Amino acid sequence: MEKKFIYLLAEILDMNEDEILTQDKFREYKNWDSLAYLSVIAMMDEEFDIQIESNDFKDLIYVEDLVNAVIKD
DSSP states (O other): OHHHHHHHHHHHHTOOGGGOOTTSBGGGSTTOSHHHHHHHHHHHHHHHOOOOOHHHHHTOOBHHHHHHHHHHO
16 A cells, blocks of 8 residues: 555656655655645545545655555554
8 A cells, every 4th residue: 555655646746656755754845835735635535535634634744654644544
């Protein structure tokens, strides 16, 4: 599931999968913006059936946090 998530995140950010590391702060990627934020929220819902509130999303810092949000449910 982690590989699928990173693949989809890479697609959203127009990056190569190998450029995304779980210890990276995803908001520091050069292509991260409000559209990427909305796309990640939508992807988590559509692909993994995870609904995450804006307040909860603010607490996520690293790519690993995003992955864990998907895996834990």
